[in-house]
Amino acid sequence: MKIYKKRDFPVSDVRRLLEPGPVVLVSSAFKGERNIMTMGWHTMMEFTPALVGCIIAESNHSYELVRRSRQCVINVPTVELARQVVQIGNCSGARVDKFAKFKLTALVADEVGAPLIAQCYANFECKLADRRLRDKYNFFIFEVVKAHAAVAPKYPKTIHYRGDGMFMVAGRSLNLRRYFRPEML
Amino acid sequence: MKIYKKRDFPVSDVRRLLEPGPVVLVSSAFKGERNIMTMGWHTMMEFTPALVGCIIAESNHSYELVRRSRQCVINVPTVELARQVVQIGNCSGARVDKFAKFKLTALVADEVGAPLIAQCYANFECKLADRRLRDKYNFFIFEVVKAHAAVAPKYPKTIHYRGDGMFMVAGRSLNLRRYFRPEML
Numbered sequence: 044m045k046i047y048k049k050r051d052f053p054v055s056d057v058r059r060l061l062e063p064g065p066v067v068l069v070s071s072a073f074k075g076e077r078n079i080m081t082m083g084w085h086t087m088m089e090f091t092p093a094l095v096g097c098i099i100a101e102s103n104h105s106y107e108l109v110r111r112s113r114q115c116v117i118n119v120p121t122v123e124l125a126r127q128v129v130q131i132g133n134c135s136g137a138r139v140d141k142f143a144k145f146k147l148t149a150l151v152a153d154e155v156g157a158p159l160i161a162q163c164y165a166n167f168e169c170k171l172a173d174r175r176l177r178d179k180y181n182f183f184i185f186e187v188v189k190a191h192a193a194v195a196p197k198y199p200k201t202i203h204y205r206g207d208g209m210f211m212v213a214g215r216s217l218n219l220r221r222y223f224r225p226e227m228l
Numbered sequence: 229m230k231i232y233k234k235r236d237f238p239v240s241d242v243r244r245l246l247e248p249g250p251v252v253l254v255s256s257a258f259k260g261e262r263n264i265m266t267m268g269w270h271t272m273m274e275f276t277p278a279l280v281g282c283i284i285a286e287s288n289h290s291y292e293l294v295r296r297s298r299q300c301v302i303n304v305p306t307v308e309l310a311r312q313v314v315q316i317g318n319c320s321g322a323r324v325d326k327f328a329k330f331k332l333t334a335l336v337a338d339e340v341g342a343p344l345i346a347q348c349y350a351n352f353e354c355k356l357a358d359r360r361l362r363d364k365y366n367f368f369i370f371e372v373v374k375a376h377a378a379v380a381p382k383y384p385k386t387i388h389y390r391g392d393g394m395f396m397v398a399g400r401s402l403n404l405r406r407y408f409r410p411e412m413l
Contacts, residue, residue, distance in 0.1 A: 056391070062268050063388035063396050064249010083247050086271035088283055088365050096281065096367070098273055122402070129407040176361065180273050182281070184365075198396065203248035203388075205401075206241070208408050211248050211383065214399025216390075217307070222314040223393050 045123060046148060046161045052192035054093040060119050060165050060192065061095060062087055063213065065201035066128055068118040069099065070149070071108035072157045077149065079141040079160070080105040081132030083204045085117070093187040094172055100181045104136035113171035114155040115185065118163035119192075122200040122212050154189045164199040165192035230308060231333060231346045237377035239278040245304050245350050245377065246280060247272055248398065250386035251313055253303040254284065255334070256293035257342045262334065264326040264345070265290040266317030268389045270302070278372040279357055285366045289321035294368065298356035299340040302372070303348035307385040307397050339374045349384040350377035 061067075066083045085097035095117065099106055109115050120128050127145045134141070142149050142158070149158035152168045159166040169185035176182035193199070203211040220228070246252075251268045270282035280302065284291055294300050305313050312330045319326070327334050327343070334343035337353045344351040354370035361367035378384070388396040405413070 059391040084272045087269045129404045133409045133412050206244040208405025208413050210402040212399045214397045217395040219314045220393025224318045227318050228393050
């Protein structure tokens with residue numbers, strides 16, 4: 044599988060990759076255990092600090108790793124990984140090491156203990172910023188403290204979940220800059 | 229502009245249209261005033277009740293209408309409305325009636341006072357479910373209490389914002405049902 048060559052990416056720009064709504068892979072680690080989960084329910088909440096809110100349900104094996112470490116990495120996969128993204132979401136880290144099972148390369152992160160997935164287009168290192176809605180909704184608010192992204196292609200072919208086993212693959216680009224007020228870009 | 233012919237849509241299925249991450253139009257009304265805003269920061273939070281969390285910044289004219297009415301409609305536009313979606317986000321409802329300015333048809337909703345936008349592919353009538361994060365993050369949690377969606381096309385060409393004036397148009401469909409455990413669809 045392709046390993047994307049990445050550079051540091053401004054954390055204030057993570058919206059460029061998350062706002063379109065891709066399915067992501069969340070990697071986590073705690074006390075020698077590590078895991079990956081597939082996650083589709085997330086939203087940007089602020090540019091600076093770069094806040095991302097997301098649902099990590101208690102039924103996921105990753106929940107305890109994230110809750111206890113208060114960290115994770117949000118990895119953005121592209122269509123080449125689509126089958127693995129589904130299969131990662133359809134097995135439990137309680138029984139398998141998903142890095143080994145899916146032949147994914149774990150890289151050491153700069154700011155968090157959770158590993159980066161080398162085969163993903165981008166990796167966002169996250170620290171817990173607010174857990175106020177965690178117990179009621181399984182909703183975590185993370186701050187992206189360090190970001191890495193591939194330089195090419197400029198617009199990755201991310202995958203977006205429609206439910207019922209169907210995904211939408213990121214399509215053509217549309218430049219509507221001319222209709223924006225500059226401060227609204 | 230095309231007016232989509234719609235049917236009632238199960239509220240437990242709104243994830244099919246929101247989870248892929250489209251830019252949406254939020255319509256609102258309060259005491260004889262109405263408005264539309266463009267919104268890109270939202271996430272599903274629960275299937276049943278159908279909860280959607282989203283950021284409606286205080287700087288938007290719609291903020292007060294939503295805050296005071298505790299209701300809104302989340303409308304899902306398709307690529308035919310792309311220019312209007314941008315322009316709606318780049319002018320203020322304090323100065324113009326956006327329905328008139330952008331020749332959009334306001335339809336009466338069933339459950340809320342905010343109008344539906346007839347030219348959008350789907351309309352989700354929402355009532356405020358939780359405002360706990362409103363003051364700190366401008367984050368509202370709504371319950372979708374009634375949903376309407378077009379029957380065709382099955383997969384709408386939604387638009388997804390990448391920042392900097394660039395949009396991604398929903399691309400091809402990918403059926404990965406065979407890799408799912410049935411209960412995970």
